[in-house]
Amino acid sequence: MDKVKPGMIVERAIIGSTGEILLNKGVHIDARYIQRLKDIGVPAIYVRDENIGKVEYDEVVSNQTRLEALSVARDVVTNLRLRSDFDIRRVNKVVDDLVSELVTSRDLLVALIDMRAANDEGFYHSVNTTVLSVITGLGMGYNDKQLRQLACGALFHDIGVILLPPELLKKPTPLSPEENKQILKHPELGFQILRKKEGVSLMSAHVALQHHEKFDGSGYPRGLAGDEICEYARIVAVTAIYDNFVGLGSNKQLVLPHQAIQYLIKYGGIWFDPEILKVFVGIIAVFPIGSVVQLNSGVQALVTRANKNHPSRPVVRVFKNRLGARVAPPFEIDLEANPEYFIQTIVVEEP
Incomplete structure (x- = not known):
C-alpha cells in the first residue's frame, strides 16, 4: 500500500x-x-x-461465489458464538457452488496471491483452504460426493477455535503451558460441533479433529500417523499451512508460493503425506501472475500467464533490459517453449 x-x-x-x-x-x-x-x-x-x-488472468472461483462463502463462514461463526444453530442448507448451497465452479476450472492453476485485511478473523483463510483442498481433491480423482464432504470439512476445519477464550487468542505475550493446552483442544471442540450437526458427514467432522495430525505421528490431538489420519484431513493439513504462508495480511511478511512450496516439500513424508503433496504442488503457479522476476539473461519481466504443464516456467513479459532501461514495447517469452531462459529470482519491488 x-x-x-x-x-x-x-x-x-x-x-x-x-x-x-x-x-x-x-x-x-x-x-x-x-x-x-x-x-x-x-x-x-x-x-x-x-x-x-x-x-x-483467470479466477478459479468467481467473486460472487467467494463472497457468498465468506458470508456463510462468518454467519456460522456468529451464530455459534451466540450459542445459536446455523443453516446447513445455506452451507450446502455454497459448497455446491464452490465445487461446481472448481470442477469447471480444473485445468487452471492457482496463480494469484490473495490480499486480505488484517481484521479478517480467518474467514478468508477458511475459504481459500477450501478452494485449494477441492482442487487437490480433483487432482486425486474425487467424485462429487467426496469433493463436497472435503469442502465442508475444509471450510470449518478451525471452527473449534471459536469456543476458546477470546483473550487467549489475542494474548500478545507467550502462552503458559496451561494456556497452550487449551489451544490444543480446538480440534476436539470443532469435531464435537460438526458431528452433532445434522447434514454434516462424519468424514467432514474428522477434518476438524485431525487437521493438526502429522504424517509421522508427531501431531495432535491423538498422535495418529500415515493412513490412520483421514485422507481429507491430510489434504487440509497441506492446504491450510500453504494458505497461512501466502495469505498476505498487513501483519505478515511476504512469503511467495515457491518459498511456501519449498517448506512443504522439506517436510513431505514427515509432517505431510508425500502423495497428496505431489498432487498439490501441481495445482499451484510457483510464480504468481503479476510477479516481477529477473531472468538468467539479466532482464526483468512480469509474469503474465501460468503454464499448467510446467508451473515453474510461466509466460513472462520483458519490460526492462539487463541494464535496467525500459523496453518499448514490452515483449513476451514463453519459458516453457524457450528452455534457454529461466527465472533466476523474484524482484520484490515495483516495476
Whole structure:
C-alpha cells in the first residue's frame, strides 16, 4: 500500500474482511481511498500498469461465489458464538457452488496471491483452504460426493477455535503451558460441533479433529500417523499451512508460493503425506501472475500467464533490459517453449 499513488487503477476487486467489495476492478484510486484501505489493514492491491500492458488472468472461483462463502463462514461463526444453530442448507448451497465452479476450472492453476485485511478473523483463510483442498481433491480423482464432504470439512476445519477464550487468542505475550493446552483442544471442540450437526458427514467432522495430525505421528490431538489420519484431513493439513504462508495480511511478511512450496516439500513424508503433496504442488503457479522476476539473461519481466504443464516456467513479459532501461514495447517469452531462459529470482519491488 505504501507504493499506491492517486490515479492508479484497480486491476482486481478488493474484498474487505466481512466479504464486501471495497473497490471494484477499474476504479481510479484517490487519496481518500488509499487512506481508508490503510486504515482497515489492507496490505497490498493489484493495480494496472499501462507501461507493461494488459494482463489477463483467470479466477478459479468467481467473486460472487467467494463472497457468498465468506458470508456463510462468518454467519456460522456468529451464530455459534451466540450459542445459536446455523443453516446447513445455506452451507450446502455454497459448497455446491464452490465445487461446481472448481470442477469447471480444473485445468487452471492457482496463480494469484490473495490480499486480505488484517481484521479478517480467518474467514478468508477458511475459504481459500477450501478452494485449494477441492482442487487437490480433483487432482486425486474425487467424485462429487467426496469433493463436497472435503469442502465442508475444509471450510470449518478451525471452527473449534471459536469456543476458546477470546483473550487467549489475542494474548500478545507467550502462552503458559496451561494456556497452550487449551489451544490444543480446538480440534476436539470443532469435531464435537460438526458431528452433532445434522447434514454434516462424519468424514467432514474428522477434518476438524485431525487437521493438526502429522504424517509421522508427531501431531495432535491423538498422535495418529500415515493412513490412520483421514485422507481429507491430510489434504487440509497441506492446504491450510500453504494458505497461512501466502495469505498476505498487513501483519505478515511476504512469503511467495515457491518459498511456501519449498517448506512443504522439506517436510513431505514427515509432517505431510508425500502423495497428496505431489498432487498439490501441481495445482499451484510457483510464480504468481503479476510477479516481477529477473531472468538468467539479466532482464526483468512480469509474469503474465501460468503454464499448467510446467508451473515453474510461466509466460513472462520483458519490460526492462539487463541494464535496467525500459523496453518499448514490452515483449513476451514463453519459458516453457524457450528452455534457454529461466527465472533466476523474484524482484520484490515495483516495476
